[in-house]
Amino acid sequence: MALVEAIGVRKSFGHTEVLKGIDMEVERGEVVCLLGPSGAGKSTFLRCVNHLETIDAGRIWVDGVPVGFRASGGKLHELRERDAAHQRRDVGMVFQRFNLFPHRTALENIMEGPVQVLGRRKAEVGAEALALLERVGLAEKASAYPGQLSGGQQQRVAIARALAMKPKLMLFDEPTSALDPELVGEVLDVMTSLARDGMTMIVVTHEIGFARSVADRVVFLVDGAVVESGTPSDVLDDPQQPRTRQFLAKVL
Amino acid sequence: MASDTRMNDVREELVVVPLRHPWRWVSGTVIVLLLAALGWAMSEAQIQWEDVPGFFTHPVMFEGLLNTIVLALAAQGGAIVLGVVVALMRLSANPVARWFAVGYIWLFRGLPVLLQILIWFNLALVFQNISIPGLFSVPTNLVMTTFVAALLGLGLNESAYMAEIVRAGLSSVDEGQTEAAKSIGMTPMTTLRRVVLPQAMRVIIPPTGNNFINMIKGTSMASVIAFTELVHAANNISSRNLEIMETLFAAAAWYLVMVSIASIGQHYLERAYGPR
Ligand SMILES: Nc1ncnc2c1ncn2[C@@H]1O[C@H](COP(=O)(O)OP(=O)(O)OP(=O)(O)O)[C@@H](O)[C@H]1O
Ligand SMILES: [Mg+2]
Secondary structure: OOOEEEEEEEEEEOOEEEEEEEEEEEOOOOEEEEEOOOOOOHHHHHHHHOOOOOOOEEEEEEOOEEOOEEEEOOEEEEOOHHHHHHHHOOEEEEOOOOOOOOOOOHHHHHHHHHHHHOOOOHHHHHHHHHHHHHHOOOHHHOOOOHHHOOHHHHHHHHHHHHHOOOOOEEEEEOOOOOOOHHHHHHHHHHHHHHHHOOOEEEEEOOOHHHHHHHOOEEEEEEOOEEEEEEOHHHHHHOOOOHHHHHHHHHHO | OHHHHHHHHHHHHOOOOOOOOHHHHHHHHHHHHHHHHHHHHHHHOOOOHHHHHHHHOOHHHHHHHHHHHHHHHHHHHHHHHHHHHHHHHHOOOOHHHHHHHHHHHHHHHHOOHHHHHHHHHOHHHOOOEEEEOOOEEEEHHHHOOHHHHHHHHHHHHHHHHHHHHHHHHHHHOOHHHHHHHHHOOOOHHHHHHHHHHHHHHHHHHHHHHHHHHHHHHHHHHHHHHOOOOHHHHHHHHHHHHOOHHHHHHHHHHHHHHHHHHHHHHHHHHHHHOOOO
16 A cells, blocks of 8 residues: 555635645655646645645545544544644654744754654653754754754754654655755755655655656646646656646746 | 045044034933922921831731732732633634633723722622532632632733733744644644744733733732732821821832832843744
8 A cells, every 4th residue: 555645635725626636646665746836736735645734525544544534433533633643743744934943942843743742751862863963964053043044954954853753754845945046955955865765755846856856756736636647757858738848848 | 546645634634523412411401400309309398208118117018018919929820821721712713712702801801900809809799609509609708808809800800911912922923833833743732832832922921021010010909908918008007107108108119129020020031032
């Protein structure tokens, strides 16, 4: 069974349907890049996978567990927020605007999840957190507050914060869109190495170069529906759909 | 090059005339004269200044001071706890809770504190017993002491203000913070305690400090129901010796001491939760 299985996912805000029946499978260790024009519903879909939004129809399974529900007695019971929080432990998320906790240092940001959510001891988590900072190349910034870090550094800390929960799946929502051009590379490098280490990732991005070199599969989303999907070379170099061609002509 | 040197020579010859501030001198002098006049009036006034320190440290004054402090702290503390609860109800998804919070704030903020104190104090006139049928029943007179009536009157009014302050604080924290907390699996309670409230503090503390200073002074309203706080203590002392102004000044000095300490505390709290 695939790590992520989405079937017929629909979502409306008020009267506008933003997701119009999305089907998607992501295998373990696979990196999927979600591409598409603004307003296509990429962020919304990602947020549904992490149950930051509820869905109106369809179903999403992560590692065989129905997102936002508990299966018992042949029925799916909607989860209380507390239990939904428990499900989210296994899924890491990285946001466009970093969303680091500004009142805590880089190290404390990373330790927050393992200590407060998993209830682990500070001493043992501290060493792990330092190792994670090292991995994203920021060992010397352990005691810096987010306000003292550049955008690229903040985003790398945010990635480390998500990794600290040892997630099965990482979701990235335009992780480099808020960065100055010269800082994009350092974040993409961290994500590339994460992909090489076998992390399962869904990445919403406008970085076509990243999609081409790192993604196993590219999914192209327009107006809440999957228009085209396949290997990067198929979709990016030989797009079959006019919408895909239009979009690529603009961003390439 | 040559012309540059000439320019420099000319510049060095120019004398600088500093801007003068004649009106600062005038207004400063007026203020000093007014203060001197006030000081002279005070020294001529028919006040036994030498008696004031005695009243300042009078045992009854100390009793009033202690009661003032306990009442102010209890009322403010209770108001903060209630305020957080009402603010959370105000922001909750449950429409009944939301409307209850709106009504609560409307009522307890809308009535004068003095009136609220009097209503609580006279509750026994309309409810002889406070009871939950089948569980317990106590005479209202026993429960509704002057302290409890003052505590309820001051605390409930303040809790309505605190609810608005806390709501503003919670709303000031970026939505992305809650999402990030959720995304690492935090429960709503942990998110509130570890992420949202600490950041809301920056917005919550300054007005809360101001309100607490108001609360210290507001406790004086409990004197109308004969609770022995500072003003009532001063009245008790002066009813025996008729040195009304002397005892009032002694009480005034205590208020200034308390307010000064509270202001210093507020300063340090603001610094502790300040921006990084
Ligand atoms: N909370 C919300 N309430 C109402 N409408 C929303 C909400 N979130 C998103 N939308 C709408 O849903 C549509 C899809 O939004 P979404 O953010 O998923 O697009 P996107 O593909 O991520 O676009 P972008 O590339 O600009 O980030 C948009 O039209 C947006 O206005
Ligand atoms: Mg988006």
